Every structure is written in C-alpha cells, then in structure tokens.
Amino acid sequence: MGAVRPQGRRGDGAGRGTSRPGGAATWLRRPRGRRADALLAAGCLLLVVAAVLSVMRDGERATMPAIGWPLIVTACGALYFRRRVPVTVAVVTLAACGIYYPLVEPDGPLMIAFAIALYTAAAEGHLVAASVLGGAAMACVSFGEFRGHVNHLEDAGLYLLAGWFVAVIAVGGVVRNRRAYLREAERRTRAAERGREEEARRRAIEERLRIARELHDVLGHNISLINVQATAALHGPHPDPGRAEEALATIKQASKDTLRELRATLGVLRQVDEEAPVAPAPGLDRLDELTGGIAAAGIAVRTEIEGEPRPLPAETDLAAFRIVQEALTNVTRHSDAASAVVRVQYGDGHVVVRVDDDGNPPPAAPAAGGSGIRGMRDRAEALGGDLDAGARPGGGFSVRARLPV
Secondary structure, three states: OOOOHHHHOOOOHHHHHOOOOOOOHHHHOOOOHHHHHHHHHHHHHHHHHHHHHHHHHHOOOOOOOOOHHHHHHHHHHHHHHOOOOHHHHHHHHHHHHHHHHHHOOOOOOOHHHHHHHHHHHHHOOOHHHHHHHHHHHHHHHHHHHHHOOOOOOOHHHHHHHHHHHHHHHHHHHHHHHHHHHHHHHHHHHHHHHHHHHHHHHHHHHHHHHHHHHHHHHHHHHHHHHHHHHHHHHHHOOOOOHHHHHHHHHHHHHHHHHHHHHHHHHHHHHHOOOOOOOOOOOOOHHHHHHHHHHHHHOOOEEEEEEEOOOOOOOHHHHHHHHHHHHHHHHHHHHHOOOOEEEEEEEEEOOEEEEEEEEOOOOOOOOHHHOOHHHHHHHHHHHHOOOEEEEEEOOOOOEEEEEEEEO
C-alpha cells in the first residue's frame, strides 16, 4: 500500500502529470465496460495466485497438482465475459470450483470468482438462476464436508458461507432494482422534457397564428379602407374638394388606427415597455367607430342589436369585433355592395354576430376559402363556436358567427 500512496500526493511530478490530456489521468479514471471486466478478472487471478503461493510457501507442500493452475485461470478468466453471458460464467466458475477444491491441495480462495459471477448474474436480472446456482454450491459444499473425513469448514463457517451467498445474491438484486429505477426515472425525465418542448412549440405556433390573424384583420381592414378612400378621392366622377377632404380625413384616421394596432402587436412580440399604458383590446362597444369608417367609404352600414347588451369575456368580445371587422373589410374589398347590416344578438350563454350585404361577390370571393374566412372561422372555433359564410339566397353575401359566452 505504501507504493501506491505517492501517486495521490499533490506536490510530486506524478500528481502534475495526471492533469495533462492523454496522460496518467486516462488510466486513473474509473474503468468501464470490457476494460473494467478485464481488470476485475486480472485482479481476481492475482489475488488467488498470491494466496496459493503464500499457502505453498508456509505449508509442507511446495507444489500443487497440474490441474490446479488451469482451473484457476479458467475461473478467473471467465469473469471477463460476466456481463455478456452472466449465467454461463456463473456455471463455469461453479464447475471450476467444484473440481478445484476436492482435487487440489493446497487450495486458495477461488470461491471469490464464483461469488463475483453469482453477484453479476443477480445484478443482470437472472435472480432465479443465481439462487439455483447458489443453492447448488451450498449443496456441493455440504455434501463434501459431511462425506469427507476432514472437516474443512466448521459448522459456523458453513453457515457463514451460506450467508455470504445469500448476501451476494441480495446485493445483486438490489443493484438490479436500483438500475431499473434509475433507467425509469431517466426515461420519465426525458419524456417530461419532450412534453415540455412540445407544449412550448405548440404554444409558440398558436401565438404565431394569433398574431398573424391580428395583423391580417387589423391591417387588411384599415389598408382596404385607405385604398377605397384614396381611389374615391383620385378617380371620382366629379372633382369635389369637400369629398377629397373627407377622404383624406378618413385616410388619416385609418392610418392612425393602423399604426396604433401595429405598435401594440409588435410590443407583444418584443415584450418591451411593459410598464407603458396599453390601450384596451377592441370589442363590440367600438362597433360605431368601425361602421363609421366603412360608411365613410361610401357603403351604408346599419347596426341592429337584439337582446340585452352585457359585458362579454375579453376573448369573446375581441373575437366578435374582429369577425365583424373582417366581414366588413371583405364587403369593401370583394363586392360592389351599396349597403350592409351588422346584427348582434345576445342570447343565453352565447352571442351571435352577423354581417349581410347586398352586393354580388365575384367567383373568387372569400367564400371560396380565402384567408379571411379561414381566420374568422379559426377565431370562432378556438372559443368553441362556429361560423358560416356564403352567398345569400336573395343576393348578397352573409357571414354569421355564434360564440359561446
């Protein structure tokens, strides 16, 4: 032991050399896999050989039968394969010990090899096989002791050996269970991490879709309004300064609303200026403002309210406003309607919004499944509601959404 101590001292050259990559530190690390099995087999062989030589030096016999050394090498060398074929290695070491002890004198602690193989078999999940082999070993030892004229093991020693076998098998089983527990814990940890990643990815996708809908509805509505007003001001049948001034005022207000909504959306994306005051989300209480902008574009809009108006949840109120906004945007963009009707019906547990116009939508109208109709339907279904959109029997186009409260 004294020869090993200088290697662990901090101040000598060996201690400094272990810090260099590729140096002695590589060999001082805990061995694993086949290298560990090879070192274990070699260590067990050296231990048994040293014990046998010690007995031979102190005893009367200076030699041992020729079969002894091959049996020692076989039993110890089999430990190199203990992880790949644990039961086979346990059988080989038991057979080697069963031949070695009755025929070899002086003998050595070759039973250590069998104990290691027994532990490995139990630790690798072969608990029944390990128990059977341990019982067979005890039966052979007991048979040899009771039949022979010399009692090599006292009764206490026999019980002690049986206790060692039981302890080896039990420790192997505990190690097996602990490994299984750690593997299961690791598997659950990985599954939880994957679940969290998938949930984060799903939330990110939903947030991107929500922002895309907001940008489409807000920008599409206001820019369409600006386009209609600019077209009316530039290409009117009769130049009218008053009409042009009204159109410019509408364009100014629409562009102001667009900038405000865009700044609010970008603020959510950047997550900055959180302490700055934020305007409340639009709702049905701003219908007059919305329909007023459409009326300025030359389309007569009438609003009808059925039932008793009441405060709605924020997400329902916003969805209803955006659906009406997108429907009116489609009226100005895709049809030649002269008038539109916005109806809001407050019912028990739901609110219905409906936009009807008297125009004649072209074949490529949003009823064909454009992003506007799809966005409105997504908003309604996200709250558990539904949306219908299509041509009216008497002419025109209709959008109806039912949203649960």
